[in-house]
Amino acid sequence: MPTLTVAAVADVGPQTVAIELDAPASFDAAPGQFVLVRRPGDGDAGYYTISSPDAAETFEITVGSPEGESPEESLGTWLAARDVGDVVEIEGPLGNVEYRGEGDVAVYAAGPGIGPAVGVAERAVEAGHDATVVYRGENPPHRARLDALRDAGATVAVVDALDELDADHPTVPTPAVYVFGFDDFVEDVKALLEDADRDPAEAAIESFGPA
Template identity: 50%
Template sequence: MKGTPVTVTSVTDVGSDTIAIELETPDGFDALPGQFVLLRAAPDDEEVARHYTLSSPTVDDTFELTVGIDPDGDLSPWLADREGGDTIHVEGPFGRITYDGTSDVVAVAGGPGVGAAVAIAEAAQDASHDAVVIYQAADPAHLDRLEALERAGATVVFVDDGADEDLAAAVAAHREAGQLYAFGFDDFVTAVAEAIDDAGGDPDDAQIENFG
């Protein structure tokens, strides 16, 4: 199987049908928040590969991926059943969207995009910068980390699933508070780009990762 074999250190429930899987960092793996990796596995003796965005602010000893569990999915249910000591093959990191610790940030997340948003916000705070997280979801995940961000001074805005007017208002209110990042599926990131444009901004200035 292609990729580098890495060891699972833990799998943790972080929300409804959402896990955080922590992996040992292989030699030479140098990634920044915002980037993603390709996981390869063979759950039913047939190789499956999927991309997942980093959800840890650093990759020094381990790194984390946040995975939404689709009960009918080819890979995510198998990942949810992993235990410490299991092996997964990883390729990457990939992606031009990165946070390097040099600015305040506004991280906008839809659904599973919260992992990347939290990682960027934590990295910003670690670098003594301000952070805003705008998060739209029916059942929010990573609440412990979002609450910790708030306690440390971040602004966290929750938006109900489907409340696109509220999402647009939150983006308009906070879009100039730092470099804007957005992570989510096509409809979500399209709505974020439109909200930026409607508020008089330029969507091309935002760092937007479309999950498809």
């Protein structure tokens, strides 16, 4: 398993940090894919979705650190305590959900899904395409990047429930739909797509399992 160096660490929300890692020369990854992360010399490992728009020289993962848990108890807390120059073990990229700038996108996200959501939307905007991000929940991490996306012309909606969406948030007509979140959220988005006469099987979905 390759050992990568931490290039930057930044607080991006409550109990959430973004960790930038030096990318190996052969690392061909896109937002939506994920990596297996392990602390060196330890069996503790976890999956983290790439949250940067590309992985040219570095790539980013977004990490939640559970409140009240020590670095010995939680991989997320251990990762959040890393400093520039520290190393972690990485396997990947993994997964078939990825976005490489092919066209307009609508991205639905909840919880840790905000990481890949901003990465996908930024990649779309950089390629000259329209992007919509819908986040279900309060106080999303990466608020600064969401604001920058809005300033760049993307549509950004932060809602308590998906039924709050209206004509000001034209998400469903977008040809490409991406979904990142836990099982219950994924099912809600599938229902939303079906109500709009869209086949959920056409969406690129990465479910993180039970909440």
